[in-house]
Amino acid sequence: MHRRSFIQLNAGLLLSSPLVSDMLETIGSRSKPMEYEVYTCQIGKYSCKIIRDLMFTYLGKDYFINPSTEQVAQELMRYQQTPDNIPSPFIVMLLENGSEKILIDTGIGHSKEPILFRGNTYHFKGKLMEILTNEKVDPATISHVILTHLHPDHIGGVFNEAGKVNFPNAQFFLHEDEWNYWFSSRSANQSPLFKLFIEKNISPLSKQHLTLIKGKEAQILPAVTAIETPGHTPGQIALRIASEKDNMLYISDAFLHPLHIEHLDWQTNYDVDHELARASRMHLLQLANQENMQINAFHFKFPGIGRAEKSTNSWKWVYTT
Numbered sequence: 001m002h003r004r005s006f007i008q009l010n011a012g013l014l015l016s017s018p019l020v021s022d023m024l025e026t027i028g029s030r031s032k033p034m035e036y037e038v039y040t041c042q043i044g045k046y047s048c049k050i051i052r053d054l055m056f057t058y059l060g061k062d063y064f065i066n067p068s069t070e071q072v073a074q075e076l077m078r079y080q081q082t083p084d085n086i087p088s089p090f091i092v093m094l095l096e097n098g099s100e101k102i103l104i105d106t107g108i109g110h111s112k113e114p115i116l117f118r119g120n121t122y123h124f125k126g127k128l129m130e131i132l133t134n135e136k137v138d139p140a141t142i143s144h145v146i147l148t149h150l151h152p153d154h155i156g157g158v159f160n161e162a163g164k165v166n167f168p169n170a171q172f173f174l175h176e177d178e179w180n181y182w183f184s185s186r187s188a189n190q191s192p193l194f195k196l197f198i199e200k201n202i203s204p205l206s207k208q209h210l211t212l213i214k215g216k217e218a219q220i221l222p223a224v225t226a227i228e229t230p231g232h233t234p235g236q237i238a239l240r241i242a243s244e245k246d247n248m249l250y251i252s253d254a255f256l257h258p259l260h261i262e263h264l265d266w267q268t269n270y271d272v273d274h275e276l277a278r279a280s281r282m283h284l285l286q287l288a289n290q291e292n293m294q295i296n297a298f299h300f301k302f303p304g305i306g307r308a309e310k311s312t313n314s315w316k317w318v319y320t321t
């Protein structure tokens with residue numbers, strides 16, 4: 001059973017303008033209905049909500065760094081996209097089974113000040129908290145928060161603008177390799193923006209209930225197994241969500257675009273280690289294939305659910321919603 005809630009979907013939400021704050025203020029005003037999208041499905045005993053926190057626009061030259069511009073443009077046409085406009089949602093997943101309420105990633109959050117990123121200025125206003133309220137989910141009842149890696153679009157919603165944790169009763173999970181990387185000199189050359197988000201949203205977490213996941217594969221909750229998939233970041237995790245006969249593979253940013261599935265040699269500027277990223281991608285594709293799993297991808301067209309179909313020498317992405 002699938003339900004899709006649309007509240008005035010509008011392509012204007014794409015953040016194609018360098019200064020987006022005005023646009024987002026207008027969208028959030030009382031004169032227009034709030035815009036958001038929630039996709040609901042069931043995974044065994046768990047009701048699953050996939051929440052669109054925000055839309056963003058990426059560029060082909062960052063997403064695909066080694067193929068030619070012409071090749072990228074041609075392939076993107078199959079997805080009705082162009083190299084200068086690759087729309088991407090930031091999503092959050094909520095799994096609910098009685099008092100067990102598991103949030104996977106937290107969206108971009110709110111930034112008080114405009115933020116400079118890759119030459120553009122952004123004033124991020126993620127919708128997660130508003131959406132939870134509208135969906136009648138009290139953030140204080142969230143029992144677990146799993147952070148797949150420590151990039152801004154995944155951790156921005158951990159704390160609010162006043163510096164208070166948004167999910168005060170949750171146990172937080174992230175992989176120890178991710179923590180060790182960002183809190184060591186190995187991440188010294190990373191964007192100051194990334195550091196800023198970690199300082200605001202992760203550093204204070206050491207005072208909260210934080211569990212560092214260890215090893216290649218670890219069952220962290222009855223229905224959730226973390227699978228370490230390094231490459232995008234050193235300690236990124238994917239998640240196998242399984243309950244009764246249902247399952248889903250949450251791949252986070254192991255693949256940023258379906259074309260990374262279909263062209264395993266295409267590299268992205270957003271990965272810290274291309275060789276590791278490729279090995280992690282192969283591992284996830286084989287796993288999804290062996291266990292016949294649907295895939296949920298954070299940056300694919302909302303809600304990002306589909307399957308990777310194997311042919312002789314390649315893989316093809318098929319959206320299933």
Ligand SMILES: [Zn+2]
Pocket residue numbers: 151153154253298299
């Ligand atoms: Zn991301």
